[in-house]
Amino acid sequence: MKANVLPRLAMGLLALSVAATAVAGDAIAQTEKQSLNLHAIGMFFVFVLMTLGITYWAASRTKSTADFYTAGGGITGWQNGLAIAGDYMSAATLLGLTAMMYTQGVDAYIYMIAFFVGWPIILFLMAERLRNLGKFTFADITAYRLDQGKVRTMAAVSSLTVVCFYLVAQMVGAGQLIKLLFGLDYVVALFVVGALMMVYVTFGGMVATTWVQIIKACMLLIGGTAVMLLAFSQFGFSFDELTTRAMEVHKLGDKLLAPGSLLADPVTAISLGLGLMFGTAGLPHILMRFFTVTDAKEARKSVLYASGIVAYFFNVIALMGLCAILIVGTNPQFFEGGEIGGKVIGGGNMIAMHLANAVGGNLLLGFLSAVAFATILAVVAGLALAGASAISHDIYSRVIMKGKASETTELKVSKFATIGLGIVAVLLGIAFEKMNIAFMVALAFGVAASANFPVLILSMYWKGLTTRGALWGGYSGLVSAVMFVVLSKSVWVDVLHNAEAIFPYTQPALFSMPIAFLLAIIVSKLDTSAAAKKEIEAFEDQYVRAQTGVGAATAAAH
Amino acid sequence: MSSSMYAHIRRNPRFAELVEKRTKFATILSIVVLVLFYGFVLLVAFAPGLIGMRLSEGSNMTFGIAAGLFQFVFFWVLTLVYVRRANGEFDDINNEIVRAAWKDEK
Numbered sequence: 001m002k003a004n005v006l007p008r009l010a011m012g013l014l015a016l017s018v019a020a021t022a023v024a025g026d027a028i029a030q031t032e033k034q035s036l037n038l039h040a041i042g043m044f045f046v047f048v049l050m051t052l053g054i055t056y057w058a059a060s061r062t063k064s065t066a067d068f069y070t071a072g073g074g075i076t077g078w079q080n081g082l083a084i085a086g087d088y089m090s091a092a093t094l095l096g097l098t099a100m101m102y103t104q105g106v107d108a109y110i111y112m113i114a115f116f117v118g119w120p121i122i123l124f125l126m127a128e129r130l131r132n133l134g135k136f137t138f139a140d141i142t143a144y145r146l147d148q149g150k151v152r153t154m155a156a157v158s159s160l161t162v163v164c165f166y167l168v169a170q171m172v173g174a175g176q177l178i179k180l181l182f183g184l185d186y187v188v189a190l191f192v193v194g195a196l197m198m199v200y201v202t203f204g205g206m207v208a209t210t211w212v213q214i215i216k217a218c219m220l221l222i223g224g225t226a227v228m229l230l231a232f233s234q235f236g237f238s239f240d241e242l243t244t245r246a247m248e249v250h251k252l253g254d255k256l257l258a259p260g261s262l263l264a265d266p267v268t269a270i271s272l273g274l275g276l277m278f279g280t281a282g283l284p285h286i287l288m289r290f291f292t293v294t295d296a297k298e299a300r301k302s303v304l305y306a307s308g309i310v311a312y313f314f315n316v317i318a319l320m321g322l323c324a325i326l327i328v329g330t331n332p333q334f335f336e337g338g339e340i341g342g343k344v345i346g347g348g349n350m351i352a353m354h355l356a357n358a359v360g361g362n363l364l365l366g367f368l369s370a371v372a373f374a375t376i377l378a379v380v381a382g383l384a385l386a387g388a389s390a391i392s393h394d395i396y397s398r399v400i401m402k403g404k405a406s407e408t409t410e411l412k413v414s415k416f417a418t419i420g421l422g423i424v425a426v427l428l429g430i431a432f433e434k435m436n437i438a439f440m441v442a443l444a445f446g447v448a449a450s451a452n453f454p455v456l457i458l459s460m461y462w463k464g465l466t467t468r469g470a471l472w473g474g475y476s477g478l479v480s481a482v483m484f485v486v487l488s489k490s491v492w493v494d495v496l497h498n499a500e501a502i503f504p505y506t507q508p509a510l511f512s513m514p515i516a517f518l519l520a521i522i523v524s525k526l527d528t529s530a531a532a533k534k535e536i537e538a539f540e541d542q543y544v545r546a547q548t549g550v551g552a553a554t555a556a557a558h
Numbered sequence: 559m560s561s562s563m564y565a566h567i568r569r570n571p572r573f574a575e576l577v578e579k580r581t582k583f584a585t586i587l588s589i590v591v592l593v594l595f596y597g598f599v600l601l602v603a604f605a606p607g608l609i610g611m612r613l614s615e616g617s618n619m620t621f622g623i624a625a626g627l628f629q630f631v632f633f634w635v636l637t638l639v640y641v642r643r644a645n646g647e648f649d650d651i652n653n654e655i656v657r658a659a660w661k662d663e664k
Contacts, residue, residue, distance in 0.1 A: 106610075109626050110602055117595045120633045124584040124591075124640060243618035257620050258610025259602045266603030273599050297645050304641045311630040544564040547577055548652055550659070551563075 039366025040181055040373075047219070047374050048196065054211045058204030065407050066553075068205035068414060069136040069389050070291045073553065075210055077298040081305025083210045084289050086217030088280070088310055090379045091173055091372050092441060094220065094317065098352035101321020102329070105256035108321060112314040114273045118280035119307035123300060126281060129460045129546040130290040131299035135553040136393045137386075138287040138452065142459045142474075145538035147467040147531070149399050151455075154474045156394040158451035159284040161478060162444050163387035164428070166283075167380065167421070169440035171429030173349075174376040180346045181353065181369040186433060193377060194426040200381045201388065201422075202415045206292060209381045216371070216378040221313065223364075223371045227352070228316045230359035231323035246325040251341070256325075268505055275509030279445030282452030285386035296549050324355040331358060384421045391417035439490035442507065446485055450477035450512035458520055460546060463539035466524045466532035473520025480515045484508035566659040576651045583643065587636050594632075598625055 066072050075083070093115075100108035133141045139155035171190060178189035200208045235242040243257060250256050280286065293299050332338035334354045336345055344350060353372075357365040392414035397405040405413075455474045458465045485491055487503035505511075524532070545551045567573050602609055602622070609622035 106620070106622055106626075109623060110599075113595070113598070113626050113629050116630060117591065117633060120591050120637050120640075121588055123637050124588045128644070240616075240618050247618075255610075257618060257623065259606040259622065266600065269599050269603045270596065273596065277595075297649060300641045300644055304637050307637050308634050311634050315627070315630060540568065541561055541564040544567050544573070547573070547580075548567060548656055550567065550656055 039362050040369035043366050043370035044182070044373050047215070047370055050215065051196075051200065051208075051212045051374075051377075054215075055200050055204035055208040058208035058211065061207055062203070062205040065136070065393070065410050065414070067207065068411055069288070069385075069393060071206040071210055073292060073294060075292040075294075075298075077293060077301030078305055079210065079214055080289055080293050080298065080302035081309065082217045083213040083292075084286060084302055084306035085309035085313070086213035086220070086375075086378055087286055087289065087382045088306070089217070089220060089313060089375070090170060091177065091375045092169065093313075094224065094372060094375065095173075095177070095349040095352050097314070097317045098321045098324065098355070099348045099350075101318050102324045102351045103348065104260060105250070105252055105322075106258065107260050109318050110259065111272075112318065114276040115280075116307070116311055116314055117273075118277040119303060119310065121277060122281050123303040123307070125457070126460070127290060127299045127303050128296035128549075130287060131293065131296045132546050132549040132552045133460070133542065134287075134291045136288075136291060137389050138284060138456055139390070139394045139398075142455050142470060143398075144459065145535050145542050146459070146465070146470055149402075150467055151470050151474075152394040152398050154471055155452070155455070156390040156399075158447060158474060158478045159390040159394075160387055161482075162282075162284060162448045162452065163383050163390070163421075164424070165440045165444040165447065166285075167383050167387075167425045168428045168432055169444065170376055170380050170383070171425050172432050172435075172440075174373075174380070175429055175433065176347075177349070177372055177376070180350065181372070187430060190426045190429045193380060194422045194429075196377055197381045197384055197425075198419055198422040200377075201384050201418045206385060209378075209385050210292065212374075212381060213378045216374045217309070219367075219371045219374060221309065223356075223368045224313060224316045224320065227356045227359060227364065227368065228319050228323070230364075231327055231355060232319055234327065234359070235323070242319075242322055242326070246322055249330055250325050267510060268507055271505060271507035271510035274513060275442070275445045275449050275507050277449075278453045278509065278513065279449035282448035282456065283444075284390065284448075284452070285382040287452075287456075288386050288389065291553070295552070320352060320355060324351050327358045328354045334358075380425065384418050384425070387421045388414045388417040391420075435495060439485060439488075439495070439506075442490065443482065443485045446481040446508040446512065447478055449509045450481040450516050451475075452477075454513060454516040454520055458517070462521075462524075463536055463543070464524050465520065466527040466529075466535050468527045468529075468532065469520045469522075469524025472523040473516045476519045477512055477516030480512040481508045484512055563659055563663055566662045567655055570655050570658060572651055572655050572658075576648060576655065579651075580644065580648050584640070587640055591633055591636065594629060598629065601625075 062068050064072070097108060097112060100111065130138070130141065133144055137155070137159070139152045139159070142155050143151040171193065174193050175186040175189045178184050178192070179186045182189070184192070200212055232242070235245070247253055247256050252260065289302070290299050293302055328334050328351055330340060332340050334345055335341070336343045344354070346353070353365060353368060356368040392410055396413045397403065397410045451474050454477055455470045458473065459470065484503050485508050487501065488506045488508070489501040490506050492498050492501045492503075609620065609625075611621045613619050613621060613624060
């Protein structure tokens with residue numbers, strides 16, 4: 001049945017996209033960017049056709065829940081490394097960080113280091129234990145020896161919170177970007193993203209999601225590298241020449257290469273560092289990737305490759321941003337009304353796109369636009385899959401059905417959950433269209449670092465953790481992270497338009513993480529129930545499995 | 559997996575050796591990363607002058623940028639070092655322990 005539905009759906013989607021292109025044609029007539037849109041749309045079509053082809057192939061290989069959640073555990077280290085890097089390098093990374101480097105100089109480079117440095121820590125402290133203990137979701141690990149119902153519910157709630165915040169950030173960004181690059185209407189753009197994501201995930205599960213991510217990661221690396229090389233060649237590949245001239249024209253002048261406002265006070269700097277580092281280690285769609293590989297060996301390798309790619313790409317982005325200061329920043333063509341130093345056409349996020357246009361013309365701009373769209377799609381698909389697994393595997397199969405659900409129904413529930421999440425994502429995207437959503441990513445990382453990470457790491461390392469402690473730790477981390485962000489300037493003032501922020505810092509992690517850890521530890525220590533005693537005893541076996549992989553979920557035979 | 563299998567593994571002195579070696583190695587590497595990175599963040603916060611200092615006359619390479627680039631490269635090399643040892647030496651010991659436990663089980 002699946003095989004029949006898919007081509008029809010693909011056809012329908014194609015028709016929808018064609019209709020959308022027609023709409024775009026009207027919109028293009030009113031703006032000046034005609035040729036660029038055709039290149040971008042053409043290349044994007046190639047990408048969509050290719051990924052639908054993969055989804056078609058993947059659908060025939062997605063029969064069991066293991067296939068759906070983790071591609072049967074048969075992904076290699078290399079493939080998973082690329083996919084993790086792809087999950088991590090969202091459109092916000094490419095566009096946002098290039099723009100940040102362009103406006104704030106070396107501050108952005110420091111920010112990127114914080115973004116990167118979580119990876120070695122994940123490898124040293126978590127990768128092999130994650131693989132050895134987990135099966136489909138990270139709640140498999142936190143609930144390993146604790147109360148299944150309560151702990152899984154908590155993990156699923158915080159997973160879904162992270163996924164929703166992250167989805168909103170991606171969807172709003174997607175809508176605005178696509179509107180600008182392709183001339184599509186904002187709402188139409190959201191529907192295209194939502195529909196494609198549902199097709200990838202419901203039919204192709206993790207197999208399709210992984211391959212979409214791999215293709216996109218390669219496209220992103222090629223596109224970014226090409227733009228960087230072309231741009232940097234204009235300065236003879238000389239860092240000194242580039243920076244000397246950049247400092248001459250940039251409004252920061254000499255301060256371009258000195259730390260500035262971004263990390264002005266130590267509390268914000270450290271809180272940001274903590275949030276980015278441990279938030280990475282608590283993102284459900286990233287953690288899920290560790291269950292797709294055959295064993296701990298491959299899990300370690302995937303971090304090695306992923307961190308290498310991320311480190312490389314961040315440096316490419318840094319150079320792109322610096323080159324853009326001269327190539328984009330001094331060219332009136334890219335400013336509204338041709339006024340240099342005024343408003344950049346399309347807003348600050350378009351720096352990377354303008355740079356591609358300046359150094360490679362419409363062809364490169366089209367390619368990079370297609371890459372940006374592909375990036376959004378792939379990340380949204382990964383997020384939806386992580387959210388769907390929290391609903392179907394954790395809540396439905398383990399909490400509601402207490403492990404007695406049949407595989408077929410669980411699979412069905414996960415597909416409905418994906419469709420539900422897709423609809424929610426589109427609706428949230430529409431609701432938040434006009435809002436400043438910059439805080440959403442901070443919130444997602446803050447919650448991941450405060451609600452997911454503490455309980456996860458304690459459950460793997462500390463035998464004293466009990467159900468009660470885990471619940472207090474997880475929920476307090478979740479609530480405090482959200483509260484701190486809501487009361488901070490980015491929501492309280494910028495979104496709710498109050499005069500003054502109640503919480504003085506924009507980054508919650510430095511405060512919410514200790515709250516989560518302390519409550520988890522104190523409540524566990526005070527827990528003298530019989531259940532707690534059993535849970536502590538069960539740590540010994542869990543520990544042996546975590547260390548050796550004996551009893552770990554194995555790759556499904558194909 | 560049966561608890562007796564885990565008990566076999568736990569009794570094997572090689573298991574304690576593996577855990578100790580690997581934990582020590584991972585802890586040292588983590589501490590190196592954390593100290594260097596948070597040390598760097600503290601420098602950014604408390605000694606921005608040093609971060610913006612040029613390493614040599616006539617060059618724009620500042621201490622901050624060089625330290626940043628160094629972290630990207632060095633931390634990645636540390637992941638390489640860890641993966642090599644964990645996938646080689648540690649996994650060999652691990653396989654030996656698991657094989658011995660299977661034999662005991664039978």
